[in-house]
Amino acid sequence: MIKLASSAIAAFLLMGTTVSAHGNITSPPARLPGPAMAQACGQQAVNKVLQDGTIPLENLLPASESCNLFLCRGALFADNPTQLQQFSLGQTINFTAILPIPHEGPANVSIVNTATNSMIGLPLLVFDSYADENLAVLPANNTAFSVTLPEVGESRELEDACSGEENAGNCVLQWFWFGTQAGQTYESCVDFVLV
Numbered sequence: 001m002i003k004l005a006s007s008a009i010a011a012f013l014l015m016g017t018t019v020s021a022h023g024n025i026t027s028p029p030a031r032l033p034g035p036a037m038a039q040a041c042g043q044q045a046v047n048k049v050l051q052d053g054t055i056p057l058e059n060l061l062p063a064s065e066s067c068n069l070f071l072c073r074g075a076l077f078a079d080n081p082t083q084l085q086q087f088s089l090g091q092t093i094n095f096t097a098i099l100p101i102p103h104e105g106p107a108n109v110s111i112v113n114t115a116t117n118s119m120i121g122l123p124l125l126v127f128d129s130y131a132d133e134n135l136a137v138l139p140a141n142n143t144a145f146s147v148t149l150p151e152v153g154e155s156r157e158l159e160d161a162c163s164g165e166e167n168a169g170n171c172v173l174q175w176f177w178f179g180t181q182a183g184q185t186y187e188s189c190v191d192f193v194l195v
């Protein structure tokens with residue numbers, strides 16, 4: 001018993017030292033893993049995200065029919081109802097990100113309809129080159145940036161899909177980043193409804 005416990009602790013410590021972090025969104029609050037994700041994607045995938053909240057979705061593969069890792073890295077609204085944000089049309093929303101291990105590549109923030117896993121309109125923010133590890137210092141806008149939602153009357157699709165509490169869970173602001181050389185995809189999703 002004692003031996004088992006100490007080797008488990010040793011394994012945990014070892015894993016702790018070999019964790020390699022990459023990046024995620026720290027504000028507004030983004031979807032975290034939980035029991036619903038464990039049901040859909042398996043407890044192992046959840047454990048990996050709990051161990052390193054910045055890992056790329058490739059580290060959680062393979063996906064399955066019940067688990068779409070390519071949307072919000074598999075995280076579900078059912079595990080995050082208290083994080084729901086209320087935004088208004090035309091509102092500017094500030095984001096903060098952490099990029100402990102940068103990998104150069106494209107990034108964007110877009111509104112995604114989670115029911116269809118499709119973008120609503122064009123991305124609100126696009127970086128052709130993000131998180132370039134060859135730069136001495138990353139541009140400030142890689143970790144602090146903002147997006148502005150379409151104005152009233154600009155997107156019927158957005159208003160139809162995302163308005164009101166009855167649409168909670170249907171719409172996210174998804175931060176998406178692909179490290180080209182690393183071949184790694186990062187996604188954080190902020191649940192919101194329009195009020």
Ligand SMILES: *[C@@H]1O[C@H](CO)[C@@H](O)[C@H](O)[C@H]1NC(C)=O
Binds near residue numbers: 024
């Ligand atoms: C971001 O990563 C940190 C460090 O692993 C973790 O504490 C946090 O929960 C993560 N947040 C999200 C939204 O993934």
Ligand SMILES: *[C@@H]1O[C@H](CO)[C@@H](O)[C@H](O)[C@H]1NC(C)=O
Binds near residue numbers: 094146
């Ligand atoms: C968003 O960021 C801008 C620029 O840093 C700042 O002036 C503004 O006060 C911020 N808004 C909120 C709501 O924090």
Ligand SMILES: *[C@@H]1O[C@H](CO)[C@@H](O)[C@H](O)[C@H]1NC(C)=O
Binds near residue numbers: 107175
């Ligand atoms: C923008 O993000 C979406 C996911 O939200 C992704 O499918 C798309 O490839 C990204 N576009 C670019 C240019 O990075």
Ligand SMILES: *[C@@H]1O[C@H](CO)[C@@H](O)[C@H](O)[C@H]1NC(C)=O
Binds near residue numbers: 127
């Ligand atoms: C981010 O900042 C860099 C350096 O100032 C600038 O070249 C780039 O256009 C900015 N990107 C976005 C999407 O704002």
Ligand SMILES: [Cu+2]
Binds near residue numbers: 022056101103182184
């Ligand atoms: Cu990485």
